[in-house]
Amino acid sequence: MKVFISCDIEGVSGVVDAALHTSPEGRDYGRARELMTGEANAVVEGAVKAGATEIVVNDAHGPMTNLLIEKLHPAATLITGSPKPLSMMEGIDSSFDAAVFVGYHSRMGTPGVLSHTISGGRVANVWINDILVGETGINAGLAGHFGVPVVLVCGDDVVAQEAKELLPHVHTAVVKHAITRNSAKCLPPDKARALLEQATIEALKGLDKAKVWLPPSPVTFKIQFKDAGQAEYAARMPYAEMVDPTTVSFTAEDYVAAFKGMRALIGLAG
Ligand SMILES: [Zn+2]
Known part of the structure; x- marks a missing residue:
């Protein structure tokens, strides 16, 4: 079994502030990338326990050089840097059995933590064939193009709801509850990681029930x-x-x- 992991940062537990946490200039960016790496590793560990034989993690935030390779789970390989042709989904192809989204956030205009769609400064809304989508939907379509189902979406409660509305079969792991766009009630890292590992095991065990999402052409x-x-x-x-x-x-x-x-x-x- 091959598992693809797309890892963003805004949905990681403890991350709530763009200036402090998610920008490389931020005072707490170093902490945020440690937390991001920890959540990615928890999903890798869950995938290993569920029987994955190959695991690729794609760094999917900003400059896409956030994950700390020196702390990466040894069962995974890391795609790092940008630009990449498939951006947050670079590395996906039809050889994968499942995709997992970690540290994801809800679409622009929703009350989720650090909600935006690709570019907070430019984009108000994105529709695919008249379906209003966030990054979860956009990237689920890329996985779907290659016949790969998204089995698990991890982040705050608002992105979990957004994922369930588009992908009814999907598993979700909620590591924080949004209070406002810049505040949340967060699980401590050890608890968030235990939740992510367990959710990954359950999502991959239920792989036969997962569905590919791909909007019709054109x-x-x-x-x-x-x-x-x-x-x-x-x-x-x-x-x-x-x-x-x-x-x-x-x-x-x-x-x-x-x-x-x-x-x-x-x-x-x-
Ligand atoms: Zn991001």
Whole structure:
């Protein structure tokens, strides 16, 4: 059994503040990346106990150089750095049996901890074929393109709810409860890690009930930007269409091509 792990940081227990925790300049960034590595390792340990023979962890936050390889579980390999063609899902292919999302956060506009969708400064909303999605949905579609089901999503209670709405079969592990976008009631690291390990074992044992999520082709990504100027810059892309003054869409036959178009639109908007 091969398991792919995409690891973000905003959903890790103890992480609540962008300036302090999730930016490499932050005062507590060093602590946050230790906590992130600890949660990734707990999922790796659960995967080993469930029978995984190969485990790949992809660093999926910001510069994508957050996870501490010197502290990585020896059963895993690490994909680190950016840019990567599939970004938060780099390394996924059809040889994997399951994907797990660790440290994930809810979509922009929800009351989850550090909620955003890809770019907090640019993106208000993203739809795939008119389904409002966050990073969980966007990345579940990439896994789905390769025939891989997402079996477990870990983070706060709000991202767990978002995951369940899109992927009814999915297991969730809630390591913190959001109070506001910048505060939460958090499990201590040892408890969070025990929960993640157990949830991974249960999710992988139930793999036969997991379902692949892939929107039908053609795939349209629609991005509502935070202001009209960003949308105007994005709409310079060939084959992009202006939907309204702040919203631009891009359609492709294939999910990966549509995903890359969406990433390019967000890049151009900056
Ligand atoms: Zn992140």
